[in-house]
Amino acid sequence: MLRVHSENELQLNADVLVIGGGPAAAWAAWAAASQGVKVIVVDKGFLGTSGAAAASGNGIMAPTPENWDKVLSERYCLGKNLANLRWLERVIEKTWLSLPLVEDWGYRFPKENGESVRQSYYGLEYMRVLRKTLLRLGVQILDQSPALELLLADDGSVAGARGVQRQKHCTYTVRASAVVMANGGCAFLSKALGCNTNTGDGLLMAVEAGGELSSMEASNHYAISTAFNATVTRGVPFGWASYTDEAGNDLGGYINGRRDPSFLPNALLKGSVYARLDRATPEVKAVIERSHFIAFLPYKKAGIDPYTERVPVTLVLEGTVRGTGGIRIVNDSCATKVPGLYAAGDAASREFLSGLASGGGGPNAAWAISTGQWAGVGAAAFAKSLGASAHERVVYPVGQAGLRSQSNTVETFDSEEIVRGVQAQMFPLEKNYWRCEQGLLDSLASLETLWQQVQANPKQDTVSDVEFSRRAAALTAVARWAYFSALHRTETRSEHIRVDYPETDPNQRYYQATGGLDKLWVRRDWIKDAMSGDKPQNVKVVTGAIDISGKDVGAQGIAPLPRLSGHAQLISGDV
Structure with a gap:
């Protein structure tokens, strides 16, 4: 800039x-x-x-x-x-x-x-x-x-x-x-x-x-899409789909009559998955084609009847959107x-x-x-x-990475390469959907390298250069905050899935605030309201609280977090 x-x-x-x-x-x-x-x-x-x-x-x-x-x-x-x-x-x-x-x-x-x-x-x-x-x-x-x-x-x-x-x-x-x-x-x-x-x-x-x-740990939403045109992420029509593998075997995926949310991610990790909307009645077809018409445009362009023909499907990351x-x-x-x-x-x-x-x-x-x-x-x-x-x-600008160099190097960084590096850590289901401590640490280490790279001189010869350099820095920053928060919530809750902590912990009833640029931090903001009887029990560290109005009632401290060998610079709880 x-x-x-x-x-x-x-x-x-x-x-x-x-x-x-x-x-x-x-x-x-x-x-x-x-x-x-x-x-x-x-x-x-x-x-x-x-x-x-x-x-x-x-x-x-x-x-x-x-x-x-x-x-x-x-x-x-x-x-x-x-x-x-x-x-x-x-x-x-x-x-x-x-x-x-x-x-x-x-x-x-x-x-x-x-x-x-x-x-x-x-x-x-x-x-x-x-x-x-x-x-x-x-x-x-x-x-x-x-x-x-x-x-x-x-x-x-x-x-x-x-x-x-x-x-x-x-x-x-x-x-x-x-x-x-x-x-x-x-x-x-x-x-x-x-x-x-x-x-x-x-x-x-x-x-x-x-x-x-x-709540940056809730940054890994994936949406279903056709694999041949993986842009339209409208999941409602797929509620009437049956799923099969490459050989045509029915993949099921139902528990007590309801589709298991983890069914499709699990199936895609094993191989190709195909869907056919053969469970839709004529009445359902009329409703979903009218209300979700854009979801049917890829089929029309490809000359496919999704009610009778199998179509390959995939999951597309929508992140925090x-x-x-x-x-x-x-x-x-x-x-x-x-x-x-x-x-x-x-x-x-x-x-x-x-x-x-x-x-x-x-x-x-x-x-x-x-x-x-x-x-x-x-x-x-x-x-x-x-x-x-x-x-x-008197005012001053506060933009840093991707706008102003934080290092002494004269070299510029490649914004497209940075984006590809971030996507390599965020897109794979085995990294971002199924999370575990070692996987998160490995991804954070890779993202830390990218973050150091965007501290170098951004390319600024054109307006597009300025925008894309800044965009690369933003993507890197968001990925780091997402995985850093995910690392410190040691439970599975809603869309945040930890394979090493598969249960929801009733004592982790808090929001996780996070921030920092070169040095990341996480703080637990405990939820206290009169509506719930499951108050946290036997918790030694309480650094903040939020009442039912959503107003801060004391969230100034930073929860000290364990330092893990080889990654101390990434997971410090200090600011």
Whole structure:
């Protein structure tokens, strides 16, 4: 970024800067603008077409009020005692109350008996309506303008961001009183549909500014896809599939009438797996083809009838996009540890919503709608509290790896090689789905080598060079945080599977905060609420706690963790 110069470098001021271009970013921008403040949105792609939501249809966790308790209870159980009942109720209620707004703005939900059925949306049209609404409110949108680093004021509060504009081949700076990070999670460039803009940039930017992450061990969500076109990750149609091996033998996979979640990963480790949607009735076919039509496009292009013909299937890593880990939020307004910095959508940890289970689909859609608004209102209030002189503050950029060299070498690193190295550790099921201590340590050692490499000079001859160097650093950083957290949760819970600790430990009822750049750390934030009777017993180390409101009640200490031979620099619990 230092070697990209332009006489027409863009410099702007805003009260609230929103980073991202999906539903969470759009809702945050709308909520902030509705408070009467000036809002700018910067997006890596085009707000309205980029990101996972715009790529296809999606459900929404927006049950009718008479079903709220039922859905709340189901989601809490799926969270394996790590979800938060009060936050679940907040999300469900906020989403239900917000969807009529979308209809007022021009989106047409289907009707039944004259009533709107607001249970799902068609992503492209939904995002088109949101973009149109933002422009009508006077929100300024910078498309094709990825943000790469945050700005901080001398007091440690956020003061805007810097990035690059691809189409104008220049850099930009937006001075802002508050920032909402809503640029998604990290799918490690797996080519999952709509997810290649989700490369963990926001997580790295937040940590560099002094923020924390949480539940990063829940970063290994895999989704089923056809192996011949492994991009469309819509699993609903496969609920009516039968599975066979190369020779045509039925693979079964049912326990007590339900498909074992680990069935497909186990089968793929043994060889090729084929699926045929032969369990779907004509009524089911009509429903899934209408609601998940994009899942059938690969079949149509290949001239395949998925109901009668076998198709090879695979699993595609979606990481934290349908996982849970993300930036740690510390209050009801989705604020982070950094004053003036807020997080929403997939960029934020969804632990209150899902524990360590996936919130993919309807729950995450509801999370984007609700947290986007809470973060937008919170950011607007913070901006107003600073007053008109906020832009006169002395500020400085805090971006490091991938932007500025941390070593004395004159050589530049190969960003594509770094990405391939990260993917080699994150993609394989035997590394990331089935986890064990030695495997995690081996991967962390490889990732540590990559992290040292991205401390060298980034290539910065073009705007693309700057973006890709930074992206390589972000992918490496997120992978390290994910595996470091996974190493220190010594149990199997929801999507975090440890083959060396196959049982769920009732005494590990805590969230794991993590952070650090060159030196990683993990802290246990114990959950204490009046709703559960399974309080941790006989636990000697308690360094923090979170009450049912989600507010910190004392999480300042760092839990001392055992140093393992040969990897002390990787697993220190000290900061």
